[in-house]
Every structure is written in C-alpha cells, then in structure tokens.
Amino acid sequence: MKYYNNIVETIGNTPLVKINRVLGEDFPALVLAKVETTNPGNSVKDRMALKMIEDAEKDGRLKPGGTIIEGTSGNTGMGLALVAIQKGYKCIFVTNSKQSKEKCDILRAVGAEVIVCPTDVKPTDPRSYYSVSKRLAAETENGWYVNQYDNLSNRLAHYESTAPEIWEQTEGKLTHFVAGAGTGGTVTGCGTFFKEKNKDIKVIGVDTYGSILKEIHETGEIHLNHAYTYITEGIGEDILPENYDMSVIDHFEKVTDKDGAIYARRLAKEEGIFCGYSAGSAMSALVQIKDQFTKDDIIVVLLHDHGSRYVGKIYNDDWMQEMGWLD
Structure with a gap:
C-alpha cells in the first residue's frame, strides 16, 4: 500500500502548469505556473x-x-x-x-x-x-x-525545496522567475538558488502600490512614511523584512489593486486555475512587462494560494461592483 503517515508529508512536489490563454495570444514566451495550491494548506x-x-x-x-x-x-x-x-x-x-x-x-x-x-x-x-x-x-x-518576516528559515525553505523542484521540472532551462513579494522568503530563497545555478536567470518580484519594496530596491533607502494602505493581499510590505536579499532580485513590478483582482478572476475563468489575489497580480505584472521577453524565454511564475480564501472579495461580484472594478 502507498500512503502518507500524516498530512504534513504531502507538502511540496507541486505541479508546473502551462499558461495558455490569460496572457493573450501575442505573449511571446512560454509561461509555466508553479501552482502551490496543491499543498495541504493550499498555499506555498x-x-x-x-x-x-x-x-x-x-x-x-x-x-x-x-x-x-x-x-x-x-x-x-x-x-x-x-x-x-x-x-x-x-x-x-x-x-x-x-x-x-x-x-x-x-x-x-x-x-x-x-x-x-x-x-x-x-x-x-x-x-x-x-x-x-x-x-x-x-x-x-x-x-x-515565529516572526516569518525576519526568520531566515522562511527563505531557506524555498532555497531547499521550492527552487530545486522548479529547477528539476524545467531541466534547468528557466530564464525568468516571477513571484509575489511579501515577507521576501519565496523570491529571495528561490532567487538565491537560481542565481547560484545560472546568474543570467532574471528574478522578478511582484509588488503593489502602497508598498515600499520597489522603492527600497531601486534607491537603497527605507522611508516607512512612503507606505500607504492598499487592498491587495499577500504581497507588498510597509517594512523591510530581514528575509530580503535585494541583490538577487533584478526588478520589482508594481500592479494596481484593480488589475490584480481582474487578472485573478480571468485566471480562474480562462485557465481554470483558481488562485488568490497575488496570482492575479503576477499575471498582470507579466502583461505589463511582456516587451522584455522573447520567444525563447521560459518564465516560471509562482502562484501562492487558493482562490477559496477570496470568495468574499475578488470573486464576489457585489464586492467588485462596490470597488468599481466590474466592467
């Protein structure tokens, strides 16, 4: 018989799934989603x-x-x-x-x-x-x-498990890694692993307006008073967690609250991939910077969590209507 001794043993080994429609027919590169919703807690x-x-x-x-x-x-x-x-x-x-x-x-x-x-x-x-x-x-x-923001076991988990899985699944051929940036664990842990394997792999963090991460990356300065309230969940920060190593991140791309919500809904309806708010932000970020990619690129985008966490918000038409985001 083949079985797991407990639910914790099922963590990891999540699938890599090709994105076919939501980015548009003219999107130049192959995009593969690392779908973390198959973890037992439905997230990375x-x-x-x-x-x-x-x-x-x-x-x-x-x-x-x-x-x-x-x-x-x-x-x-x-x-x-x-x-x-x-x-x-x-x-x-x-x-x-x-x-x-x-x-x-x-x-x-x-x-x-x-x-x-x-x-x-x-x-x-x-x-x-x-x-x-x-x-x-x-x-x-x-x-x-626990202090996930400054606990370096956070980024080490992704260095030891998430990134090696992606490397094996892509046979080391990925050219770009894209992930929502929050505590910094995923983007830094994976980014460090990929840069050690191939310094030419581009690491892109997805940020949101109201967060200070992109500004810190570009200026090296921390201005906590530049942060303001945003609606997007799962990405962005009003502090700089110790899990960040900005040197392994090539670029931060900011996405509006509205675009993140719209693309999450599109991802569900057009790909059948029912993921959270930050997954929509990641898709929107790819569209915003699509001119940077070529037909030879292989982009891995990490989708953090499950859409069931957001049925009262971005997957609720009344909520979207109240926000003025439902066309």
Whole structure:
C-alpha cells in the first residue's frame, strides 16, 4: 500500500502548469505556473511553516507543548496550524482587518485562536499586528514568536525545496522567475538558488502600490512614511523584512489593486486555475512587462494560494461592483 503517515508529508512536489490563454495570444514566451495550491494548506506557506517549526525545535526555541504565536494574513497560519496539529502545539495568530473573513474562519476551523488588529496603523503602533504578536509572545508561557518576516528559515525553505523542484521540472532551462513579494522568503530563497545555478536567470518580484519594496530596491533607502494602505493581499510590505536579499532580485513590478483582482478572476475563468489575489497580480505584472521577453524565454511564475480564501472579495461580484472594478 502507498500512503502518507500524516498530512504534513504531502507538502511540496507541486505541479508546473502551462499558461495558455490569460496572457493573450501575442505573449511571446512560454509561461509555466508553479501552482502551490496543491499543498495541504493550499498555499506555498506550508513549506516555510514546516521548516520554521522544525528549525525552532532543533535549537530549543520551540519546546514540547508550546504555543506558536505569529502575525499572519492567513496562509502562514494555516501551514503552521497543520504542522502544529501533528506535533501537539497550540496556535495564536494575529492578523489585520484587511484580510478576508474566509482566511480567519479557516484558521479557527483548524483550532487556532485568531486576533484581528486594525490595518490603518503604523507597524510600530502598539495596536498593529506586528506589535500585538510580539507582546503576546512575551506574555505567553512557553510561547514562541515565529516572526516569518525576519526568520531566515522562511527563505531557506524555498532555497531547499521550492527552487530545486522548479529547477528539476524545467531541466534547468528557466530564464525568468516571477513571484509575489511579501515577507521576501519565496523570491529571495528561490532567487538565491537560481542565481547560484545560472546568474543570467532574471528574478522578478511582484509588488503593489502602497508598498515600499520597489522603492527600497531601486534607491537603497527605507522611508516607512512612503507606505500607504492598499487592498491587495499577500504581497507588498510597509517594512523591510530581514528575509530580503535585494541583490538577487533584478526588478520589482508594481500592479494596481484593480488589475490584480481582474487578472485573478480571468485566471480562474480562462485557465481554470483558481488562485488568490497575488496570482492575479503576477499575471498582470507579466502583461505589463511582456516587451522584455522573447520567444525563447521560459518564465516560471509562482502562484501562492487558493482562490477559496477570496470568495468574499475578488470573486464576489457585489464586492467588485462596490470597488468599481466590474466592467
């Protein structure tokens, strides 16, 4: 008999799928989507959740019977919760009010406690989900604050698992890697691996308006006051996480909230690939910079999470109508 001993063993080995329609007939290059929704938690975050927990166990930061505490938009929390169930840990997750109700409901469904903080506050504000996460970790007995933003096991997970899978699946022939940029783990971890294999591979981070990542990459300067509120979920930052190594990223492309939503919906309807907000942003980014590609290029674009997280927002016609985005 062939079976897995637990759900955690199914993390990884996600498919690479050709994009056929949504980018348009005149798109010059071969585009292959690394569809991370087949992970058990339906997102790429399962990979780093497992790595961060295992590394914390090894060095004693996470002790038996402990409580895992993290600021998360939902996907990291889901990954952490699935691993925690197998290992006997409790979970407390802190998120912000921008995140979809579905994400919070899913976390509660797997036994996590969820605390929602306001979105329109600075990261240093005591009410922010960054600050609340740190405070809870300090106050909770036997608590461990994951800190996915600065925990380098995040990017190491992608260096060790995601990127080698892509390299093998493409037989080392990819010319571009495109991924949404949030904590920096995926784009930096994969980017580092690919640059070590072939320095000519271009690494592109997908950013959103309101985020400061593109500005930091282009100027080397950090101006936290340049950040402003945006609707897109899963990409962009108003801080610079330690997981970033900007030297392995060749370019950041910004996409509007509207275009990300529209392309996510198109991806579902035209390709049958039901993914999240940032997947739409990635598709839109490719269209915006299509003149940079040739017929010989092989582009791998990573699709982070599942569309079920967004049925109350971008996949809801009433919500889209309220935003003025439904043509």
